[in-house]
Amino acid sequence: MNLFTDIRSLVLDALARMQAAGQLPEGLDMGNVTVEPPRDPAHGDMATNAAMVLAKPAGLKPRDIAATLADLLAEDDRVAVAEVAGPGFLNLRLAPGLWHGVLRTVLETGPDFGRSNMGQGRRVNVEYVSANPTGPLHVGHTRGAVFGDALASLLDFNGYEVTREYYINDGGAQVDVLARSVYLRYLEAHGQEVAFADGTYPGDYLIEVGRALKDKVGEAYLDQPEEVWLEPIREFSTQAMMELIRADLKALGVEMDVFFSEKSLYGTGLIEAAIEDLRGKNLIYRGVLEPPKGKMPEDWEPREQTLFKSTEHGDDVDRPIMKSDGGWTYFAPDIAYHYDKIERGFDLLIDVFGADHGGYVKRMKAAVSALSEGRVPVDIKLCQLVKLYKNGEPFKMSKRAGTFVTLRDVVDQVGADVTRFVMLTRKNDAPLDFDFARVMEQSKDNPVFYVQYANARVNSVLRKAQQAGIAVDDATLAAADLSGLTHEAEIAVAKKVAEWPRLVEIAGRSNEPHRVAFYLYDLASDLHGLWNRGHDEPALRFLQEGDPATSQAKIALVRAVTVVICAGLGILGVTPAEEMR
Template sequence: MTTLYKRFADRIGAILNELEATGALPAGIDRRNVAVEPPRDPSHGDLASNVAMVLAKPAGLNPRALADLIVPKLAELPEIEAASVAGPGFINVRLTDGTWRDELATILSSGAEYGRSTVGSGTRVNVEYVSANPTGPMHMGHCRGAVVGDALAALLEYAGYAVTREYYVNDAGAQVQTLARSAHLRYREALGETIEIPEGFYPGDYLVPIGQALAAKFGSKYVSAPESEWLDTFREFTVEKMMDMIRADLALLGIHHDLFASEAAVQKAGKVDAALERLRGEGLVYEGTLEPPKGELPDDWEPTEMTLFKATAFGDDSDRPVRKSDGGLTYFGTDLAYHAQKAEGADLLIDIWGADHAGTVKRIKAAVQALTGGKVPLDVKLVQMVRLLRGGEPVKMSKRAGNFVTLADVVREVGKDVVRFTMLTRKSDAQMDFDFAKVVEASKDNPVFYVQYAHARGRSLHRRAGEAGIDVAPAADLALLDAEELALVKFAAQFPRIVEGAAAAHEPHRIAFYLYDLAAMFHALWNRGNDDPARRFLLADDPETTRARLALSDAIGQIIRNGLGVMGVAAAEEMQ
């Protein structure tokens, strides 16, 4: 849909075309940086534009002089009540009340489509998120990245992008070998042996059923067999079962991926060798040694020749090894090839990583730039860990999971919607506390409750209107809405713009922030009836005003539903 702000940007564009046609403005000036947006101070009007500030210099005009050419033509438009020049050349516009009433009607008629955008123009985006090692059930360390990635994918789709949700399965390397050995112990246990889990193995009880499944499938065949006979078989079986568990855990959060890419498959298909040889042909992979560590050298340090990627050519701090001195791949080597594979089907790559991977961002961005010739950008969103509390006290760990709190346990206790909304109440790179007591608290300080309560309050109006005998079928006379109520419409009308801005910045938390502010304005409007009964939304003796206020409430409820839908959260019909 075309936003109100885009419509008025088009109006300004038409005025600029007129000025060009008359020779008052040179033709062909770049207009891409012209913006129409809400002013920071609402007292300045409803819309503000930098058009004169941006175009004055290339036009060879004074900004105020150019603004003075534009403002009279804006003032002629029937939707505009007043237009003026401020400061060095900013243009402020005040719209008529009728324009805002029309926008309210648009919200109501557009319904679930209000806010949906085509700004993405079908751009193919691969969003990779979660990608936890398949060595245990999902825990709360994975939860925030999972929600951020899933909400971002939904946001981008809502804004017109073509999105692929991808999970990278780290099923190669030492960790999954250790997982297989841990499963072998549980397999022996299932066959009646008393086992002891060595240091470094996975101790969680979640491997018990996998051991039992292995015992049922293979009997005692591999109890005493050498590791070389069962390790690969047990690894593949256990990884498959762990991924089933992970998918089930993610489903509790409403998360489903389109594609599961295997690290082992990337290696087996020769993708790594192909990527490295391609880069070698461009002089970006070579045999060499790294610079010694800065500061005092370790006693055992000596220069070792390795296969290196020339990451410094793309802004990294040093070149990076892709093969070790023994010929084995580094994790970066496989990751480099995996990103080349993703880029084959995408115009943009987005990775959601834990903040502990911050040190690898530069190198993988350098690799993607080298492999795509800079044609496929990579954006890495870092996600900080979540600290779990209960009434301010740290939460005890779970024996079943192996010394961590499982995502499934948290979702079952507080619910999917609470978990998802809470994970988006702060920027992803900011620290977060998740307090079981706070996230279910019925207070303004709990954003989940506050937004849901606003929606439930609006829904209750229909029930109460029916009980009061008010016929809500006739069309509402929106002219009965007062200035405060229209101020809420003005803020509601920013939703499509918020969606586009959040999508462009890859920041789904902006939706949560906006919904909280919208809910706060709605609650404030509702609460004015506490002091003045005539200002209540429901007036039993005034059905016309009630219908107008009910229309406003329905529009706010619609936007809350639309925003929550992007976040993967269901809107509450009533508060329990």
């Protein structure tokens, strides 16, 4: 039940009646007609821009359209008052019974309240994390992992068929560096002194990998040239790192459907097939790029290259796909990887990248547009940096990783639920400050606590009601007489609950799961406000001594709140708190 959709349908029906009566011309585009909460709640329950957006194409004054529309809407029992405001906005006040109906629907529908069929079963691939398998995941990966996982759940809630995917960057030179680093730890495990140089990875996390390699091969690689051990150690090390990464993701509550290896693209004809597809569309050519803008690099020189004509699909410049030595550039396998996604039949692609990939967005969009001939859209989300603090001071580096704070550092400090919620308290493209002390505070300023406390408070009410012999199962509460819920504070909570289907659909349409976290905080705030008013106004208390019927009505209201909170936390991947200690 989406009350905003229902009232919008009522508005559209009234506009159709106006057209039939000759009060509006036929053929008007109604796509931009909206019904949404007014900016100022004092103006009403909902507002429509219908008169404003239709006035110009209709050749009429907005207020004239609004006045006629108001009269028609007022004929419906669901609309208590329809008022024209300003240049032609129309504010609506709805009958109180509608809010009671929303509460019943929530209790009857349960956790599926707000689910939509917006996606219509379309297949969407959400690729996120996709870190180089050279070490444990760091805090930047943590934000991308949480964002991608919550986005996948949000899309599932909105009716998409979602595949969660991790692209293993195991085809580049960095994995050779990993193998050399593990070889040093292997030598160390044999009692030799080693020195980490040439960009090798010194983190302690490779000590166990070196020992495991020793246990597997013994002395087989001692005093052997690199060509003997590089490839097998590369494979062994990559597997070990991916086991570590999988464990880190599991600790965060993230489980992937697919792990796709970049290495699998080489020597299999997949890269060649993707490039030939572009060549068949006359998008591959030999040419010389213009020099880069700004300060000229000292080593730059004009040279003929094999280029992808990405400018024909919205990019700023064409992009090289082959090096001068005949090898592929790093962009070529990425083209092939997305070509494979398209061939797998996905209707929508979403890539979640780190902030340092901003320059990669246009070229990747151009590649997908070219490969799918515009059929498959790709949305690339950039996650900005996370700054870590503890009591206001920068958090120190992880000794285990050597150079950065790991995902496991964060989860071990505050837990997966807190980590996930806090990572979604800012939009993905905004920087995020994460203070380990503050996120554990029990205060209104801590959104994690505030939302969880709301859920715990309602559960305490349910337990007390059961102890008093009051039935509080959802079926009983849905059948209760809710007509006594008339106080403005109670109706305000019901109105916020009614916004959930609209909010979750907007969040899914814009691929913005942080909207769910924001909404849950606002809903919790309304619940806490109602709870606190009960201290001074006994009639607002949820348990009315000696009056089980009134108690059930009030409990139905707050139980509906927890149904929505649990659904929202489920999208965020956070376990609802039954009680707070």
